[in-house]
Amino acid sequence: MQLHGWEAALFYVLAIMTLFMAVFVVTARVAVHSALFLISTLVNVALLFILLRAEFVAGVQILVYVGGVMVLFLFVIMLVQTRAEEESRVRLYTGQTWPAVMIALLLAVSFYFAMNPAQAAFRPPDAATTAALVDSSERTSAGAGSTMSKDTQEVGEQLYRQAALPFEIASLLLLVAMVGAVLLARGTKQEKYYE
Amino acid sequence: MLSFLLFVVGVAGVLSRRNIIIIFMSIELILNAVNLNLIAFSRYLELNKEVLMAKGLAVNPLSGPVFTIFIIVVAAAEAAVGLGIVIAMFRNRETVAIDEIDLLKW
Numbered sequence: 001m002q003l004h005g006w007e008a009a010l011f012y013v014l015a016i017m018t019l020f021m022a023v024f025v026v027t028a029r030v031a032v033h034s035a036l037f038l039i040s041t042l043v044n045v046a047l048l049f050i051l052l053r054a055e056f057v058a059g060v061q062i063l064v065y066v067g068g069v070m071v072l073f074l075f076v077i078m079l080v081q082t083r084a085e086e087e088s089r090v091r092l093y094t095g096q097t098w099p100a101v102m103i104a105l106l107l108a109v110s111f112y113f114a115m116n117p118a119q120a121a122f123r124p125p126d127a128a129t130t131a132a133l134v135d136s137s138e139r140t141s142a143g144a145g146s147t148m149s150k151d152t153q154e155v156g157e158q159l160y161r162q163a164a165l166p167f168e169i170a171s172l173l174l175l176v177a178m179v180g181a182v183l184l185a186r187g188t189k190q191e192k193y194y195e
Numbered sequence: 196m197l198s199f200l201l202f203v204v205g206v207a208g209v210l211s212r213r214n215i216i217i218i219f220m221s222i223e224l225i226l227n228a229v230n231l232n233l234i235a236f237s238r239y240l241e242l243n244k245e246v247l248m249a250k251g252l253a254v255n256p257l258s259g260p261v262f263t264i265f266i267i268v269v270a271a272a273e274a275a276v277g278l279g280i281v282i283a284m285f286r287n288r289e290t291v292a293i294d295e296i297d298l299l300k301w
Contacts, residue, residue: 022224031216038220045227052238057260064267069223069274076278077216080285158257159264170268177272184279
């Protein structure tokens with residue numbers, strides 16, 4: 001992932017922003033603040049997608065997550081009263097913080113040992129191919145303006161050709177989820193009305 | 196590395212918070228970490244396509260974005276159903292704290 005100059009600087013700024021916002025999501029006392037920090041995290045991840053030249057996925061991320069899912073989250077937070085959490089006497093965490101830290105550390109160690117050989121395998125093979133690689137990467141970054149819409153087109157073609165059946169299944173899944181959510185959230189008063 | 200750190204923050208949130216809505220948000224964080232990884236690897240494959248093809252490996256850099264889109268779809272469905280469950284639970288129990296919701300305990 002050879003990023004140069006301002007791209008690398010932008011990547012580090014975005015990465016640090018994303019991590020800080022993620023930590024704030026987990027540690028915020030008020031649930032609404034947590035949701036707002038999560039929106040910031042998602043927008044940062046979308047910007048990282050754009051940096052990695054996946055514009056279509058970035059657009060989907062902003063439309064679906066920031067536009068759809070987060071509005072749903074905010075609605076539910078406002079419907080469900082969490083006033084009590086704002087007072088400092090109420091516990092924010094379950095009593096499982098130490099097991100959680102232990103599991104996170106275990107995950108970190110295992111990821112480290114899993115990533116070491118994999119990273120060695122991902123080095124460019126030798127000098128000649130590396131030169132060709134740098135050449136091709138410069139070509140792609142030079143044509144960044146023209147690849148802007150090509151990515152979307154390619155992803156769309158892939159979705160409708162190779163991944164057409166999973167695409168249909170995903171739409172069915174969304175329908176079932178929508179009906180299920182409506183059924184779950186229906187109150188007893190409405191149930192009497194419909195019966 | 197960033198993806199992994201985001202994943203760990205999400206796991207810590209799932210395991211330690213008491214508010215069930217914030218647990219859902221942490222799950223979204225975990226899914227985003229995976230998405231970021233998929234896109235990054237797809238970009239890597241796109242850059243090194245010629246090298247890997249020369250070594251005889253079949254490379255399809257576009258499967259990363261496609262998988263990411265499916266993950267976003269499944270995350271949206273999960274959020275809808277999960278929040279429906281939260282609302283139903285709140286109607287019955289008047290709480291969103293997970294250690295007070297013990298319907299499955301015996």
